[in-house]
Amino acid sequence: MSEPAADIPVAPGPLDAHPGVKVLRERFGDAGLDPRDTIVRGRAIGMPTVTLARDVLEEAMGLLKSDPRAAFDQLTELTCVDYLKFPQVQPGRFGVTYGLLSTTLNHRLWAKVFVNESDLSVPSVTSLWKGANWLEREVFDLFGVVFEGHPDLRRILTPAGFKDFPLRKDFPLTGKGWRESFRPVTRDEA
Amino acid sequence: MAFKLQPASDTLLGSTLGDESLGDRWVLNFGPQHPATHTTLQLVLELDGEVVVGCTPHIGYLHSGFEKQGEHLNYNQYVVITDRMNYLSPMANNLAWHYAVEKLFGVVPPRRCQYIRVLMAELARIADHLVSIGTAALDLGAMTGFVYGFEERETIYDLMEIASGSRYNTSYSRLGGLMYDLPDAFWPRLDELFDRLPPIVDDIEKLLNRNRIFIERTRGVGVIGREEAINWSLTGPIARASGVRRDLRKDEPYFVYDELEFKVPLADGGDCFARYLVRLEEIRQSMGIVRQCREGMPPGPVNAEPEVKVTLPGKDEVYGSIEGLIHHFEIVMTNRGFVAPIGEAYGANETANGELGYYVVADGSPRPYRSRCRPPSFINYSVFPELIVGHQISDVPAVLGSLNIIAAELDR
Numbered sequence: 001m002s003e004p005a006a007d008i009p010v011a012p013g014p015l016d017a018h019p020g021v022k023v024l025r026e027r028f029g030d031a032g033l034d035p036r037d038t039i040v041r042g043r044a045i046g047m048p049t050v051t052l053a054r055d056v057l058e059e060a061m062g063l064l065k066s067d068p069r070a071a072f073d074q075l076t077e078l079t080c081v082d083y084l085k086f087p088q089v090q091p092g093r094f095g096v097t098y099g100l101l102s103t104t105l106n107h108r109l110w111a112k113v114f115v116n117e118s119d120l121s122v123p124s125v126t127s128l129w130k131g132a133n134w135l136e137r138e139v140f141d142l143f144g145v146v147f148e149g150h151p152d153l154r155r156i157l158t159p160a161g162f163k164d165f166p167l168r169k170d171f172p173l174t175g176k177g178w179r180e181s182f183r184p185v186t187r188d189e190a
Numbered sequence: 191m192a193f194k195l196q197p198a199s200d201t202l203l204g205s206t207l208g209d210e211s212l213g214d215r216w217v218l219n220f221g222p223q224h225p226a227t228h229t230t231l232q233l234v235l236e237l238d239g240e241v242v243v244g245c246t247p248h249i250g251y252l253h254s255g256f257e258k259q260g261e262h263l264n265y266n267q268y269v270v271i272t273d274r275m276n277y278l279s280p281m282a283n284n285l286a287w288h289y290a291v292e293k294l295f296g297v298v299p300p301r302r303c304q305y306i307r308v309l310m311a312e313l314a315r316i317a318d319h320l321v322s323i324g325t326a327a328l329d330l331g332a333m334t335g336f337v338y339g340f341e342e343r344e345t346i347y348d349l350m351e352i353a354s355g356s357r358y359n360t361s362y363s364r365l366g367g368l369m370y371d372l373p374d375a376f377w378p379r380l381d382e383l384f385d386r387l388p389p390i391v392d393d394i395e396k397l398l399n400r401n402r403i404f405i406e407r408t409r410g411v412g413v414i415g416r417e418e419a420i421n422w423s424l425t426g427p428i429a430r431a432s433g434v435r436r437d438l439r440k441d442e443p444y445f446v447y448d449e450l451e452f453k454v455p456l457a458d459g460g461d462c463f464a465r466y467l468v469r470l471e472e473i474r475q476s477m478g479i480v481r482q483c484r485e486g487m488p489p490g491p492v493n494a495e496p497e498v499k500v501t502l503p504g505k506d507e508v509y510g511s512i513e514g515l516i517h518h519f520e521i522v523m524t525n526r527g528f529v530a531p532i533g534e535a536y537g538a539n540e541t542a543n544g545e546l547g548y549y550v551v552a553d554g555s556p557r558p559y560r561s562r563c564r565p566p567s568f569i570n571y572s573v574f575p576e577l578i579v580g581h582q583i584s585d586v587p588a589v590l591g592s593l594n595i596i597a598a599e600l601d602r
Contacts, residue, residue, distance in 0.1 A: 038533030040296035074420050079562045131423025134572035157250040
């Protein structure tokens with residue numbers, strides 16, 4: 001997971017100066033970090049994103065939380081994107097996205113971990129941020145990404161016993177025909 | 191009418207419940223249809239006498255796939271779905287959505303539009319707080335404050351109706367602007383609100399601040415400390431009631447908040463009473479912001495210039511010039527429309543419940559590739575089992591009310 005997607009321009013200046021990126025570089029070198037930002041009309045919109053390998057995720061997140069220069073004490077957002085039909089090739093199908101916020105230093109950093117269907121497990125960050133609990137359950141429910149070490153990984157929004165993962169790109173908008181195939185229930189049966 | 195409480199059963203909390211060594215423990219099924227949940231939330235409470243020893247929330251009763259629908263609607267159409275998220279302040283959802291999308295497109299709406307947006311966002315915050323304070327008190331038996339608050343909320347909804355044509359499902363914002371400029375009839379009604387609201391807020395304060403029952407039932411109930419609040423990802427009034435100094439309007443100023451003067455109320459109790467106090471003071475501060483917007487409202491257009499090719503041209507332009515007509519068609523035709531850059535953006539607004547963020551991934555087509563909503567209610571509710579354990583069963587509505595859980599936003 002090293003090559004950055006071709007068309008996303010990398011803005012080196014402000015991203016190298018970002019304390020979170022600095023902390024990660026010191027520990028992991030530049031391997032696969034791939035810091036980037038969305039550029040609109042030649043201007044970075046201010047969403048610094050780094051890519052983390054799955055096996056260093058726990059350590060990197062711990063570092064980002066504990067290092068006083070980064071001090072990311074809050075996990076504001078945890079979600080996932082299914083890049084199945086995305087026009088640019090990404091390092092993996094599912095990009096689990098972490099939005100970190102430092103309430104003391106008032107800066108943010110976004111981190112992505114890419115996984116494929118062959119192995120959908122990602123280490124859980126609930127031990128670092130308790131707020132990750134339900135957010136990870138939601139990603140598990142809607143995308144099927146499994147968080148290793150999560151204390152209570154159950155479906156949260158869809159009913160228990162539901163088999164599919166509705167936010168995947170290969171899941172149709174109208175469902176898989178359950179609505180049409182409901183059996184009519186007669187008064188005697190009910 | 192007498193009713194039987196549901197007995198403990200294996201199906202509710204797993205196998206521990208058949209265990210006789212648990213003694214007096216029993217299980218109460220709270221919701222999904224219960225007046226104090228306001229909407230459809232289910233709590234499975236494990237009780238030891240009247241003390242809650244375990245709590246398992248079950249959510250998802252209102253899950254309707256908003257994020258999935260977002261991938262099939264374009265950037266302006268989706269605003270209709272955002273109305274349905276937090277139904278106490280739909281306007282705030284509209285604005286937060288388009289704030290994120292404008293960040294993605296690199297479009298800056300004109301100053302008048304930004305002032306109107308701030309004004310509307312603050313009115314939505316007032317409406318939201320009035321109801322959340324009112325219902326929190328209502329669940330504890332204080333009916334009067336609720337009725338006072340609800341009446342004023344209706345006045346604010348009238349203002350929303352004058353602005354957008356709909357009192358409730360406003361869908362007021364557009365990419366790079368607004369649906370309409372504010373009509374002249376809006377301003378006298380707004381001035382009426384200035385006269386009516388402050389005494390009502392004072393009345394609510396008088397009814398509740400020194401109300402012995404209210405204080406006894408909220409002080410020291412559902413306490414969450416500062417570090418814990420940050421760790422649980424809490425934002426908004428709930429975090430500020432625990433002493434977290436953070437308000438996106440100050441820390442990451444958007445729209446024109448950096449030009450306006452207001453204070454961010456802070457409390458350090460971290461209990462239900464502190465959350466009530468913070469909300470009440472926020473109403474007053476928001477009134478101040480609305481007043482400043484009223485006085486400082488700049489003239490000018492509300493939509494971004496036609497050059498950015500995301501806003502519809504004015505009707506006189508469409509019918510009066512060929513360029514305007516072409517521009518109009520370019521935007522409205524389904525195979526044309528405005529084209530997003532490839533990339534992703536996260537934009538968050540400080541709404542009444544906390545940080546309402548939208549994370550938009552764009553693939554260069556007229557529709558978002560992924561439209562994720564960071565719902566404050568979802569995150570605020572995840573802390574609930576932590577807060578309620580050790581309290582009595584009668585504290586459940588107090589804590590629920592103070593968190594102001596909106597199930598439509600919780601489940602999306």
